[in-house]
Amino acid sequence: MITVIHLPVSYLPWTVGGKEIFTHSLAKAQASQVIEPTIAIHQDRNGTQSIGTHQYEGIPVEVMPSLMGTTTRRAVYGCLPDAAPGFEQLLQQKHPNIVHFQDFSVGANLLHMRAAKAAGCGIVLTYHSPGQVCTQRSLLYRGQSVCDGRLDEQRCTRCRLGVLGVPEWLVSGIGRIGSLGFPVDTKNRLGRAMTVRATVQLFQQAWEECISLVDRFTVHADWCAELLLTNGVPPEKLVMVRSGWHGTAAPVADQEGSRQSHGEPLRVAFVGRADPVKGLHVLIDAVRSLPQSLPIEVGFFGPYWSEAYGVGLARQVRGDGRFQTPEQLAPTDLMQRLAAYDVCVVPSLWLETGPLVVLEAFAAGLPVVGSRLGGIAELVSDGQDGLLFEPGNAAELATCLRHLADEPALLERLRSGIRQPRTMADVAREMADLYRELIDEGTQTA
Structure with missing residues (x-):
């Protein structure tokens, strides 16, 4: 039996979106394939979910206490809150073989990855949205045109400044002269503009550590694979697992x-x-x-x-x-x-x-x-x-x-001309093969 903890940041029925539907459908398909999945999220700041063990359509959902210190710019861009209460305890309770990140953000962050690595778990990250490797979370340069996604300190700084409304003629100057002593977490409007470059650096550092901690990145599309390769993910860590629809009966x-x-x-x-x-x-x-x-x-x-x-x-x-x-x-x-x-x-x-x-x-x-x-x-x-x-x-x-x-x-x-699409059962089988590969690698290095 393979035990896996999924970290999607948000989940059904509280939040409905493609990432949540994918995670839930995958977990349901895994449960029918002799894999024991658990969904783990932290209670949001509004206390929408009650802390403790839940079930959604037969899938166990663990709601942990709220993350601490998530609202500062340092935490958001560095994907590093002050604390992730309940996660280490969950690892000790479940002893998962795999921790599967369905996001990389302040909600599913470096603290989780460090704890999973220390517990000897295999770490998988599925690249769900363009924003996972973008300080703007959209891969739209200056909020308008599609970006190639290459993390570049100068260009990302110009993009962020543009979205903040800084005039084009000022962007290059601000990007060059540095923070002028403003702390990254300043709430001063001028200080926020002056420290944009520092937040881009934090984000790049977070991705570098993420790459070092994650054992496999799974992607749904060719462009995602190219993007991650461009940003330093080793080819041997990339696995193409195209998505599937969530039905189980005939289409x-x-x-x-x-x-x-x-x-x-x-x-x-x-x-x-x-x-x-x-x-x-x-x-x-x-x-x-x-x-x-x-x-x-x-x-x-x-x-x-x-x-x-x-x-x-x-x-x-x-x-x-x-x-x-x-x-x-x-x-x-x-x-x-x-x-x-x-x-x-x-x-x-x-x-x-x-x-x-x-x-x-x-x-x-x-x-x-x-x-x-x-x-x-x-x-x-x-x-x-x-x-x-x-x-x-x-x-x-x-x-x-x-x-x-x-x-x-x-x-x-x-x-x-429509052909029957692959299903989430196909995705679950490919993920199971990947999990077994990581478990075997862990056994060999133990």
């Missing part, structure tokens, strides 16, 4: 669903959180640019519509009958709902690593219209099982949707 694509026919509206689904990097506004702009006479309906499935970005979008589409009221569904319910749609749009502006939504769409028999970017472009074959468009280009997206609405034969051709 919903095998079931009969309602599909577009001549004269009926094109039913478009968006699945994901209401966040600027997900490009929801691009989809809305594209649909609003189409003539009202073009039959099209858009359904939104995901959280955070009560946040400022989502509220603003809801205001834009109010009164437009083409847009449905956003819903948040359980993953199993979502798959059934998707089966009634014609196409899934994934208009992300940042580099997706999986992404799970593409696999969910394919499992439901939906072609994907997505950004020609990152993991989306690696999973979607343009013209075969979906259509790709330039990221952020609402006009090009509108053209794709018009073609699909006007040409039912195109939609049917794309549907017929």
Whole structure:
């Protein structure tokens, strides 16, 4: 029996996102493959979760006391809080073979890695989001254009200063002259700008230690592998484990669903959180640019519509009958709902690593219209099982949707090109092989 502790920082049902769904689905698949998984998170600062042992759909979840000292810039950029209460005790209680990090941040940090290493555990880190190797947590240079992700002290400093609103003509000077004696944790606005370079250095140092402590980095996409190699991860530590959809039964694509026919509206689904990097506004702009006479309906499935970005979008589409009221569904319910749609749009502006939504769409028999970017472009074959468009280009997206609405034969051709996606059971088997490899290596070096 292999025992593994997963550290995702946040978890279901308290937080719903791709990382949380991946971790939960992986743990469920592992539990059916003679692996004993435990999810471990720290209580958030609001005390949302009660400390102690829980279960979510049969998976044990340990909620440890809140991390201490997580709000300072030194802790955030250095991925090093003051203390991680309860984690060493959990290691002593569970004696895990593997500690599997589903994030690297102040929430799943160097203290956890050091303790796991001291306990003799194998350490795996799955690279889930672009931000794991970015001080901005988005891999968008100055918050706008996609970055190649190379950690560079000068460039990362310029990026951070730009996002802070420092004028371009001042950026180079501030980046060169140093902190002028301001402490990294200053709350003074000028001091924060002057110490940006110091925070970038902290982040780089944190990644260097992370690389030394982690035994294997698993990635879902080729671009992630290239990024980690660029930033110093040894090739022998990299393992490609592409993501899988979370279903266990035959894909919903095998079931009969309602599909577009001549004269009926094109039913478009968006699945994901209401966040600027997900490009929801691009989809809305594209649909609003189409003539009202073009039959099209858009359904939104995901959280955070009560946040400022989502509220603003809801205001834009109010009164437009083409847009449905956003819903948040359980993953199993979502798959059934998707089966009634014609196409899934994934208009992300940042580099997706999986992404799970593409696999969910394919499992439901939906072609994907997505950004020609990152993991989306690696999973979607343009013209075969979906259509790709330039990221952020609402006009090009509108053209794709018009073609699909006007040409039912195109939609049917794309549907017929969809292949059954791999499942989380496939992912769990590959992870089990990796775990055994690390256990064998540990036995040999003991």
